[in-house]
Amino acid sequence: xxxxxxxxxxxxxxxxxxxxxxxxxxxxxxxxxxxxxxxxxxxxxxxxxxxxxxxxxxxxxxxxxxxxxxxxxxxxxxxxxxxxxxxxxxxxxxxxxxxxxxxxxxxxxxxxxxxxxxxxxxxxxxxxxxxxxxxxxxxxxxxxxxxxxxxxxxxxxxxxxxxxxxxxxxxxxxxxxxxxxxxxxxxxxxxxxxxxxxxxxxxxxxxxxxxxxxxxxxxxxxxxxxxxxxxxxxxxxxxxxxxxxxxxxxxxxxxxxxxxxxxxxxxxxxxxxxxxxxxxxxxxxxxxxxxxxxxxxxxxxxxxxxxxxxxxxxxxxxxxxxxxxxxxxxxxxxxxxxxxxxxxxxxxxxxxxxxxx
Numbered sequence: 095x096x097x098x099x100x101x102x103x104x105x106x107x108x109x110x111x112x113x114x115x116x117x118x119x120x121x122x123x124x125x126x127x128x129x130x131x132x133x134x135x136x137x138x139x140x141x142x143x144x145x146x147x148x149x150x151x152x153x154x155x156x157x158x159x160x161x162x163x164x165x166x167x168x169x170x171x172x173x174x175x176x177x178x179x180x181x182x183x184x185x186x187x188x189x190x191x192x193x194x195x196x197x198x199x200x201x202x203x204x205x206x207x208x209x210x211x212x213x214x215x216x217x218x219x220x221x222x223x224x225x226x227x228x229x230x231x232x233x234x235x236x237x238x239x240x241x242x243x244x245x246x247x248x249x250x251x252x253x254x255x256x257x258x259x260x261x262x263x264x265x266x267x268x269x270x271x272x273x274x275x276x277x278x279x280x281x282x283x284x285x286x287x288x289x290x291x292x293x294x295x296x297x298x299x300x301x302x303x304x305x306x307x308x309x310x311x312x313x314x315x316x317x318x319x320x321x322x323x324x325x326x327x328x329x330x331x332x333x334x335x336x337x338x339x340x341x342x343x344x345x346x347x348x349x350x351x352x353x354x355x356x357x358x359x360x361x362x363x364x365x366x367x368x369x370x371x372x373x374x375x376x377x378x379x380x381x382x383x384x385x386x387x388x389x390x391x392x393x394x395x396x397x398x399x400x401x402x403x404x405x406x407x408x409x410x411x412x413x414x415x416x417x418x419x420x421x422x423x424x425x426x427x428x429x430x431x432x433x434x435x436x437x438x439x440x441x442x443x444x445x446x447x448x449x450x451x
Contacts, residue, residue: 106151107244107305115319123216125152127322134323138408141291141328145250146320147312150297151305154218155243156211156225160234163207170228171201172347172367174357178203183271183286187347187355188213188221193366194343196224198335200288202273210273212245214337228362244305248317249295249328251450256315257296261285265296279311290325292332292448327405330414333377333446339387339402340416346371349418351445373399374424377443378431380413385431385440391417392430392437398423401431407447414447415440 103126112119117128128149130137140146158167167175173186180203188196197217202210213221222238229236248257254265262277265285273286284299300308313319326336335341335350348356349371356367378385378401385404390397399419407414415431430437 107302108149108309111306111309130321130323131319135408137320137324138327140318141250145252145256146318148247148320150247151244152215154213154240157237158209162232162234166232166234168359172356172361180205183273189363191363193363195341195347197221244300244302246298249289249291249293253295291328330403331448349373350375373418374421377445378415378440379443380440383433383438384413385415390432393423409448
C-alpha cells in the first residue's frame with residue numbers, strides 16, 4: 095500500500111510568536127494556526143470585555159486596478175462597489191453562475207480606480223482563478239498580494255483606547271468600515287475599522303516582515319492573544335456566517351438574513367440569486383448539550399435541516415448553534431437537535447445571539 099504524504103501546512107509570519115506564547119497549533123484551511131493560548135473562554139471574554147488580537151495573516155489579499163476596476167467588480171460581486179468612496183470598505187459576495195457563493199469577501203476602495211480585496215484563506219486559489227476567468231474584456235490588472243501582507247485583528251471595546259497612544263491618526267474620527275493609512279508603533283500600516291467578532295476594533299495590514307514586531311508590541315501594551323477557538327465562538331454569538339458552513343458553492347446565500355449584500359446590478363448568478371431560497375438559516379439555543387456541524391434538526395417528528403455551526407456560548411452561558419432548515423419549517427418556536435442518536439430540545443433565537451451595546 096502506498097501512503098500519500100500529508101500536505102505541508104503553510105505558516106503565517108507570526109508562527110514563531112505563537113509558539114513563544116504557548117499556543118496550541120492546529121491545521122486550518124491548509125495553514126498551521128493557533129487554536130488557543132490560555133483557554134478559549136479566557137480569550138473570548140477578553141475580547142468581549144477589553145481587547146484581544148488575532149493573527150489573520152492566512153487570509154488572502156488581491157488588488158484590482160484600472161479604468162474598469164469598479165465595472166469589473168460589479169460584475170463579479172453582488173454589492174455595488176460604485177457606492178464605495180475611497181477610504182471605505184464593505185462586506186461583499188463572489189457569486190457563482192448557479193446562485194451559490196464562490197466566497198464571501200471584504201472590498202476596500204483605495205482610489206477611484208483601485209480596490210483591495212480580502213478573501214478567505216481556504217479559497218485563495220479558487221477565488222484567484224475565478225476572478226481571472228472573468229476578467230477578460232475589462233481593462234483591469236489583478237495582483238495577488240497574499241504573501242506580502244501580515245494581518246492582525248485588534249478587537250474589543252477598548253481597542254481604540256489601547257491603540258490610540260501608538261497611532262499617528264485620530265482613531266476616534268474613523269467610522270465603521272473606514273480604511274486608511276497610518277503609522278502604528280512607528281510602522282507604516284493600513285487600518286480598517288472592521289472585524290469578525292461583533293465588537294469594535296481595527297484590522298491592521300502590515301508588511302509581512304514587520305508583523306511579528308507589531309504583534310509583540312501589541313501584546314506588550316496588554317492585548318490578549320486570541321486563537322481560532324475564540325474567533326469561532328465570538329463570530330457565532332454575533333451571528334456571522336462562515337464560508338464552508340453557512341455559505342458554500344451550493345447554498346443559496348439568501349437563506350441567510352444578508353439580503354442587503356445583493357444589489358440590483360448585472361452580477362454573475364443574478365437570476366438564480368433572485369429565486370426564493372429553499373432553506374432558511376436560523377439560530378438555536380439549548381440548555382445544556384452543545385451541538386456541532388452536521389447534527390440533524392427535527393420538527394414534528396421529521397428531519398427538517400442540520401446544524402451548520404455550534405458551540406457553548408461563553409457570553410450567554412448555554413449552547414447555541416446556527417442551522418439550515420427547510421424554508422417552510424423556519425418559523426417554528428421549538429425544534430429538536432439529534433446528538434448521538436438522542437433528541438434534545440432547542441428553541442429558536444433571532445440572529446445575532448449577541449449584539450454589543
